[in-house]
Amino acid sequence: MMAAVAARELSDGEVVFVGIGLPNLACNLARATHAPHLMLIYESGAVGAVPERLPVSIGDPALVTGSLMVCGMADAFQLFLQNGKIEVGFLGGAQVDRYGNLNTTVIGRYERPKVRLPGSGGAPEIAIHARRTLVVAKLSQRAFPERVDFITSPGQRVNGVSRKQLGLPGAGPVKVITDKGVLEADEQSGEMVLAALYPGVEVSEVQAGVGWDLKCRARLGRIEPPSGTELRVLREVLDPQGLYLKA
Amino acid sequence: MMAAVAARELSDGEVVFVGIGLPNLACNLARATHAPHLMLIYESGAVGAVPERLPVSIGDPALVTGSLMVCGMADAFQLFLQNGKIEVGFLGGAQVDRYGNLNTTVIGRYERPKVRLPGSGGAPEIAIHARRTLVVAKLSQRAFPERVDFITSPGQRVNGVSRKQLGLPGAGPVKVITDKGVLEADEQSGEMVLAALYPGVEVSEVQAGVGWDLKCRARLGRIEPPSGTELRVLREVLDPQGLYLKA
C-alpha cells in the first residue's frame, strides 16, 4: 500500500534520486505503470537504470546493465545532486519528527547510543538538494517523536530556523507517506500535518502513531486503494519473494 | 642540437608533462634512444602516449591511439600535476629572465601590448608543481632580459621572494637549454648561471645573448655534439619534414 501511494507521487519523466528499500520498489512500480519515462538515478552512479530484476541493493549489477550512463560517485553527488538536476529525492528514516527532520544515525545519545543505526549515507545531501523530498515511514510513537534524537537530514525547520535561513536549495520533505495516511509540510509553519487517509482509517489511528499534537488539513483527502494493476505488478513482477512487501 | 641536449636531461622511466614544439621533439627523441620507458603525459589527458607520428599539436589523435590511459583535463591537472605525480615539466618561453621567470603572455604593457603572445596554457601550474622544470629557449637580448615584461610562470625568485616563501611545491626551472649552452639555477642565489657550452662556443657568445651580467660555474661543462643516432632519429624518424628542426 505505501509503495503504491508513493509511486503515485511520481510523474512521468521526472528525475528521481533513488534510495534502497521501499523507495526503490515505489520507483520501479511507477516505471511499470503510469511513469514509463521516469529517470532513475542511483547514488551509486547508475543513470537511467532499467533493472531486469528488482535490485536488492542500490549497487546491484542489474542497475548497470543496459543503463544510459554510469558515472563515478563524485559526479553523482556534484554534477547531478549538488548541481540541482534532481527533481525528487526519496528517503526513509528510523525517526521522523514534527518538522520532517530525519534520523538514521542513533537512538539515544550519539556518544552512548541505545541503538546504533547505519548512519547518513547520501540522505543529508538528498534532503538538502533535491527539489522536493518524499519520505516513507511506518507510523509509531517511537518512529514519529516530537523531536528526533539526532538530525541526520534536515526537514522544514531546525530548532526554529527555516530552510531558507539555513540556505538549503531544495524544498525538503514535502510529504511523509505512512502506512495509515499521508502527512504534508504546512507552507507557513513547516509542520507536518495530516493531508489524506487510507481507506477505512480514522484520524485518531494516525494521531496514535505520532508523538505530537497532529494538525489536520481543513479538507482531508481520501486515498484510493491499490488498483489491480498496482497489486499485480508489485506481487508478481517486482517483489515475487515478498522481500519488501512482507515488511 | 637543443632537442638532443634536452633529450639527454631525461632519464628512463621518468614521468614527463610534455609541452608542444621542441619539448615534444626532445621527449620523443629520448624515448627513441636512451629512455624507452619515458612516461609521456600530455596536458590534453593522454597518458603513456606512443605516437606513431610526431604529434604536431599536444592534442594530436596519434597521442590517443594505443596510449595507456586517456583522462579528462580536470584529472590531468588535479590528480597528476597538482597531486605531485609529475617528475619533469618541459617549457619554452618567449622571455626567460635572470631568475628563470618565464613570459609567454605579452611583450610590453599588458593593457597595451606591443606583441600579444598566446598566454599561459598550462605553463604556470607546470612551473609550480613539476618536481623539476626544464626550459628550452634560443639566446637573444630580447629573449633573455634582466626581468621579463610579465611573469606567466614563476622561476627561482620573484621580486626577491623565494619559491619556498611563495609555497611552490616543485623545484621550478633548474636548467635552461639554449642554442649555445646550458644555464643552471644557482642553489644559493636562484640566479641562472652558465653551466656548460656547446662545442666551439665561447662564454662571450652566450653573454651576448643574455641581458644581465651572466655568472659562470667554476668548472664549465662541455656538451657533446649530437651523436649519429640522435641526428638520424631526429632527421629521418621524428621530423623528416623539418617542422621543428628548421627553426
Added chain:
Amino acid sequence: MSMKGAVARYVHDGDTVVIEGFTHLICFAAGHEIIRQGRRELTLCRLTPDLIYDQMIAAGCARRLVFSWAGNPGVGSLHAFRRAVEGQGNPALEIEEYSHFGMVARFSAGAAGLPFWPLRDYAGTDLPRVNPRIRTVTCPYTGEALATVPALNPDVTIVHAQRADAAGNTHMWGLVGVQKEAAFASRHVIVVVEELVDESVIRSDPNRTIIPAMIVDAVVVEPWGAHPSYAQGYYDRDNDFYVAWEGVSREADTLRRYLDEFVYGVSDRAAYMARQPGLGPRLKAKQRYSSGVNYGF
C-alpha cells in the same frame, strides 16, 4: 534538429557561449552557423580559442573573450585575435585570462553547483594582478592560502561528439577535455554528433556516456562538423589547414575572403564539404577498434 534551428533557438546576442573541445572535437560547424546568423556581443569562453574563435572574432560576433591559450597549435598566432587585442581591432576585444587549470577549475565549479573552485596555483605569477577574479581562500585545516577561480556557468555550451541517441545520451572517446564539466555547468546544451545511433548502442556501454540526455536541449547530426579539428575514429586533424591559416589570417581581407567563400558562401556543413571534395578521402580515419567488455551479471 538542424544546426540552423539549434543556433537560432539557443544562441542569442549577448549570450555567454562555449564551444569546447581541446584540439579534438571542436565544433566548427556551430561556429560557422553562429557567424552566418550574425550573432553579436557574445562572451566567448574556451581554453584555446583556436581557429574557430579567431574566425568568430574576425566576423564581429565577440565582445569579450575568456581563455587560457590563444595560439594556432603547433603553428603560431591567431591573427584576428591579435589584431583585436593589439588595438587594431575596432571595437577592441575585452579579454579575461586564466591558465588552463584555472579555466578547467571554473567549469568544474560551474558543473558542481559551487560558486568557486580552489587550486594551488598563481603564486608568483602576474595573472592575479591583471585578473581580479583570481582570488585566494584560507584552508580551514592548514591555514594556508589557496588560489580560487569563480564558477563559469555559460548560457549555452556546444559539444561535438562521435555519437548520441535521439534523446542526446552521448558517447565520446579519445580526448574528452573539459566537455563534461562545460555541459553540466551550462543553462543550455547543444550536442552535435558525427553519427546518430539507436538507444541500444548507448545502453550497451553506459560507462562511455559523457553527457546524459537530461541536460541536452538539442541534438544535431552534422558529419565532418569538427573539421579542421578531428573526430577520433572518424577523421584526422587537418594540419595542412591549420598551417595554411597562418597565411589566410595574417591580413584582415584575406581572412574576410575565406569567410565569404567557406562560411557565408555555404548554407550548411554539407555544402561546406561538397565544396572540398578532396577532404573526405584525405582525412578519413583508419580502423583501430577496441575490444568489447562484458556488462552481464
Added chain:
Amino acid sequence: MSMKGAVARYVHDGDTVVIEGFTHLICFAAGHEIIRQGRRELTLCRLTPDLIYDQMIAAGCARRLVFSWAGNPGVGSLHAFRRAVEGQGNPALEIEEYSHFGMVARFSAGAAGLPFWPLRDYAGTDLPRVNPRIRTVTCPYTGEALATVPALNPDVTIVHAQRADAAGNTHMWGLVGVQKEAAFASRHVIVVVEELVDESVIRSDPNRTIIPAMIVDAVVVEPWGAHPSYAQGYYDRDNDFYVAWEGVSREADTLRRYLDEFVYGVSDRAAYMARQPGLGPRLKAKQRYSSGVNYGF
C-alpha cells in the same frame, strides 16, 4: 605478486587502510588476508564498511572506523560494528562519521593534492556537532558559507578491478564508485584483478583505464576475489550470502566460527572457492558484450 606478499609488504599495524568499491568490486580476498596476517590498530576507511569491515572489526584489526553508511545493504545491521559501537565491543571502536558526499569529497581532496574540499552540505544537520573535522569556508565571491571536509590520504588503498596489465594499468567498468580518487589519494596502491591481460588490451581502449601503473605498487591476480560482492561481467552479487550474514553475525561466536572456517581455515582465495564448489556455477555472469569503438585516425 601474491596477495600474501602484497599485504605483508604494504599493510602494517597502525596504517590507514582503504578497501573501496561501492557494492561492486569489494576486495574481500584482501580483507581476509589482512585478518589472517593479524594486522592490528588499523584505521579503516570506506563509505560503506559492508561485511568486509564487519569481519575485520570482529577479528580485532580495527582501532578506528571512518565511514558514511554502516549497514548490510538491503538486509539490516552490521552486528560486529554495532557491538563495538554500542559498547559491547572490547576495546570500543573509535568512529569518525560523514555522509557519502563528505567521504567522496575527502577522497577527491586527497587525490587532487588539496588540503580540503568544499561542498554545499551539512547545514541543519547534527553531523558537524559530533564531527569537528566538518568545518566551513567563506566563498571569496559570494560571501556565503560552504561546508568543508579535510583531505583523506590513506597509507594504502586496495582496489579490485576486472582486468589490468602486469604493470598495473587497470580497466574497470560498471559502478566505479570512488576508487580512482581513493587510489590517487593513497601513498601505496594494491590492484587486485579478476584477469591479467596483455598491455595491448589496455592500449586498445585507453578511455577505459581508471588507474595508471605509475601509481600502482602491486598487482595481484585473484579470481573471485570480490565474492560475496560482485564483478560486472564476471560474477553476480551473492545476495544469499548477505542475507545469511544477518544470522551469522548476530552472535559473536557464530561470527567467530565463520571466520575460523572461511578465513583462518583457508590459505588463500583459491582454497576459499574450493571449499564452496557451488558458488562458481551459481554466480557466473551471462554475456552482454558492449560494441567496440574506433580509435583510429
